[in-house]
Amino acid sequence: MTSTLTISHLTKAFGGVKALSDVSLAVEPGERVALLGHNGAGKSTLMKVILGLIAPDGGEISVCGAAPGKARSQVAYLPENAAFHSALTGLEQITYYMRLRGEAVSGAMELLDRVGLGHAAKRRICTYSKGMRQRVGLAQALIGHPRLLVLDEPTSGLDPVSRRDFYELLDGLAADGASILLSSHALTEVEARTDRLLILSGGRMVAEGSLPELRREAALPVSMQITALNGYDTDIMAALPDAIRLNGGLHLNCTQEDKLATLARISAMQEKVTDLEVIPPSLEDIYSHFSRRDGQ
Numbered sequence: 272m273t274s275t276l277t278i279s280h281l282t283k284a285f286g287g288v289k290a291l292s293d294v295s296l297a298v299e300p301g302e303r304v305a306l307l308g309h310n311g312a313g314k315s316t317l318m319k320v321i322l323g324l325i326a327p328d329g330g331e332i333s334v335c336g337a338a339p340g341k342a343r344s345q346v347a348y349l350p351e352n353a354a355f356h357s358a359l360t361g362l363e364q365i366t367y368y369m370r371l372r373g374e375a376v377s378g379a380m381e382l383l384d385r386v387g388l389g390h391a392a393k394r395r396i397c398t399y400s401k402g403m404r405q406r407v408g409l410a411q412a413l414i415g416h417p418r419l420l421v422l423d424e425p426t427s428g429l430d431p432v433s434r435r436d437f438y439e440l441l442d443g444l445a446a447d448g449a450s451i452l453l454s455s456h457a458l459t460e461v462e463a464r465t466d467r468l469l470i471l472s473g474g475r476m477v478a479e480g481s482l483p484e485l486r487r488e489a490a491l492p493v494s495m496q497i498t499a500l501n502g503y504d505t506d507i508m509a510a511l512p513d514a515i516r517l518n519g520g521l522h523l524n525c526t527q528e529d530k531l532a533t534l535a536r537i538s539a540m541q542e543k544v545t546d547l548e549v550i551p552p553s554l555e556d557i558y559s560h561f562s563r564r565d566g567q
């Protein structure tokens with residue numbers, strides 16, 4: 272299978288600021304990839320290089336088998352704050368974009384229906400809510416069946432139902448073979464709705480993989496919350512010297528390697544325990560682990 276997007280050893284600096292350092296990645300057809308990173312990590316710079324809007328200082332990049340900017344008809348972009356002509360209606364705006372892309376404008380209404388804007392197609396964009404304007408942006412991005420969609424924080428400002436609808440639309444596009452690269456700060460959402468996470472920190476790609484893969488690689492401690500049967504908490508603390516009293520129960524952090532042995536010790540005391548909760552590291556913990564590794 273030929274990758275839709277291949278980047279190797281990409282670098283880009285603005286004056287003394289290294290916005291991208293030695294970044295390599297590939298996105299396959301049908302893959303939904305999330306690009307995560309703190310403010311200033313280099314996400315927008317990476318997107319601009321992919322789109323051919325700025326030239327890299329070094330490294331190789333292939334977008335739909337061509338140099339960035341050469342395959343524009345196959346690449347769609349949704350900027351974080353897409354701006355539209357507020358005097359135009361949704362239908363007029365999309366018709367305009369379709370003309371610019373050389374597409375038959377007869378499909379404009381169908382496109383607006385697809386993003387849930389059919390009912391408001393003939394209203395001026397200045398009367399649209401933020402979520403509706405975001406949908407105009409998405410409709411614009413869908414013109415011409417792109418092979419690669421580059422979406423900069425596409426769901427910021429959307430309500431939960433609009434977010435769900437938005438990701439369902441992306442799922443359909445990916446099922447048809449489109450590749451999706453989207454940046455986001457909404458960790459829980461991208462965990463559930465994308466295939467792979469890429470974490471940029473200080474311009475470097477510090478982690479890449481599915482959440483279970485990143486969880487394994489980070490090897491962060493697991494928390495256990497033990498509720499002792501009345502009066503038995505001192506016995507349990509004697510058997511588990513690392514346990515501390517917290518929130519009316521007993522709390523214990525243990526390494527991934529010690530997890531099973533610790534559970535075995537707790538279950539050996541089951542007549543003294545009323546409840547046990549095992550809490551894996553959260554997505555935020557994993558993200559912070561990788562994105563701060565470079566001293567950020």
Ligand SMILES: Nc1ncnc2c1ncn2[C@@H]1O[C@H](COP(=O)(O)OP(=O)(O)OP(=O)(O)O)[C@@H](O)[C@H]1O
Binds near residue numbers: 286290308317
């Ligand atoms: N045109 C520019 N001139 C100078 N510095 C720039 C320019 N564009 C980006 N930078 C710097 O490059 C670094 C990466 O910026 P970038 O916008 O790519 O980050 P980001 O991850 O998209 O951040 P955010 O989440 O805030 O959008 C930052 O330090 C930024 O200040």
